[in-house]
Amino acid sequence: QQQVKQSPQSLIVQKGGISIINCAYENTAFDYFPWYQQFPGKGPALLIAIRPDVSEKKEGRFTISFNKSAKQFSLHIMDSQPGDSATYFCAARNDGGGADGLTFGKGTHLIIQP
Amino acid sequence: DTGVSQDPRHKITKRGQNVTFRCDPISEHNRLYWYRQTLGQGPEFLTYFQNEAQLEKSRLLSDRFSAERPKGSFSTLEIQRTEQGDSAMYLCASSKSREQYFGPGTRLTVT
Numbered sequence: 001q002q003q004v005k006q007s008p009q010s011l012i013v014q015k016g017g018i019s020i021i022n023c024a025y026e027n028t029a030f031d032y033f034p035w036y037q038q039f040p041g042k043g044p045a046l047l048i049a050i051r052p053d054v055s056e057k058k059e060g061r062f063t064i065s066f067n068k069s070a071k072q073f074s075l076h077i078m079d080s081q082p083g084d085s086a087t088y089f090c091a092a093r094n095d096g097g098g099a100d101g102l103t104f105g106k107g108t109h110l111i112i113q114p
Numbered sequence: 115d116t117g118v119s120q121d122p123r124h125k126i127t128k129r130g131q132n133v134t135f136r137c138d139p140i141s142e143h144n145r146l147y148w149y150r151q152t153l154g155q156g157p158e159f160l161t162y163f164q165n166e167a168q169l170e171k172s173r174l175l176s177d178r179f180s181a182e183r184p185k186g187s188f189s190t191l192e193i194q195r196t197e198q199g200d201s202a203m204y205l206c207a208s209s210k211s212r213e214q215y216f217g218p219g220t221r222l223t224v225t
Contacts, residue, residue, distance in 0.1 A: 006156075032212055043118070043205055043216035044157065089156045095212055100170060101147060101159025102214060 003027050004092050006105025014113050019077040021108045023090035026071065030092040034102070035064065035075045038087045047088075048075075051095070080112045116140060118208050118217035126223045127196055134192045135220045139208030146189050147214060148181055149205040150174065157205055157216075163189060196224045 005024045013019045023033075034049035050057045050064040050073065057064045063076040077084055087109050091102040119138045127133050139146050144165050149157035160179070162170040165186035175181075178196075183189040193200055201224045207214040 034213070036216075041218075043207075043218045046213055046215060049213065091156070093212075100145065100162045101149075101172065102157070103159070104156030107154070107156050 003030075003103045004090060004105045006090050006108060008108060009106070010109040010111070012111045012113060013080045015080065015082060017080050017112075019080045019084065019110055019112070020074060021088055021090070021110070022072065022074045023092075023105050024070075024072045025092050027092070027094070027103075028071070029094040030103075032093045032095040033064070033066065033073050034091050034093075035062075036089045036091065036104075038089065038107075044089060077110075080110075082112045082114050085110060085112045118206055118215055120204075120206050120217040120220050122220055123218060124221050124223075126225065129196060129198060129224055131196055132192065132194045133196060133222065134190055135204055135206075135222075137189045137191070137206030137208075137217060139188070139206070140210075140215060143208035143210045143215075144186065145209045145214075146183055147207040147209075148189070148191050149207065149216075151203040151205055151219070152201075160191075193222075196222075198224050200224050 035047045036044035038044045048059045048062045052068045061078045066073045087107045089107045090105045093102050121136045146163045148160040151157040163183040178194045181191045203219040205219045207216045
């Protein structure tokens with residue numbers, strides 16, 4: 001059972017455009033939702049994270065939107081740049097339940113065309 | 115560099131051999147995690163330490179896998195009698211609160 005579903009699998013965006021990646025979760029006990037960026041041959045790097053008590057969080061060009069009732073959250077990358085080309089993973093965790101491992105989506109391969 | 119480090123970065127081994135990987139967490143991070151990532155997939159949680167105590171193990175962690183974190187500092191992950199299905203990137207992460215920071219990973223190839 002895939003607990004975090006991520007879409008699209010791949011995405012091509014023109015330079016300067018907005019990249020949008022979506023995730024949906026099933027486990028209502030999840031209460032911490034980070035996004036990671038991964039370049040080939042590297043480990044995932046934490047980008048931004050949100051908890052369900054807010055509906056939106058913005059850090060620079062990256063914004064997370066969160067819809068608790070729909071059990072969905074998304075990453076928006078504004079003014080997308082070629083250097084943003086990477087694989088992005090959403091993740092979720094039950095922050096207070098003692099189950100400390102993150103559950104990841106399958107990833108979105110993002111290409112920003114110059 | 116004060117990030118999470120892993121050694122070796124690449125390991126090629128023959129089926130049936132034992133391998134051991136090392137992870138050095140960020141200084142003062144009391145939590146340490148191991149994940150496995152196969153091509154085209156997201157990382158999958160394997161196990162978690164708080165200080166030297168192993169508090170959680172995924173069902174993915176078969177009897178051939180063992181992890182240790184002596185003295186609550188670095189950690190080792192050992193795979194005994196490797197199988198071709200063990201070929202993957204093994205990632206280590208550390209944290210002192212909810213944010214987990216990953217190392218560069220060890221890529222294992224079993225031939």
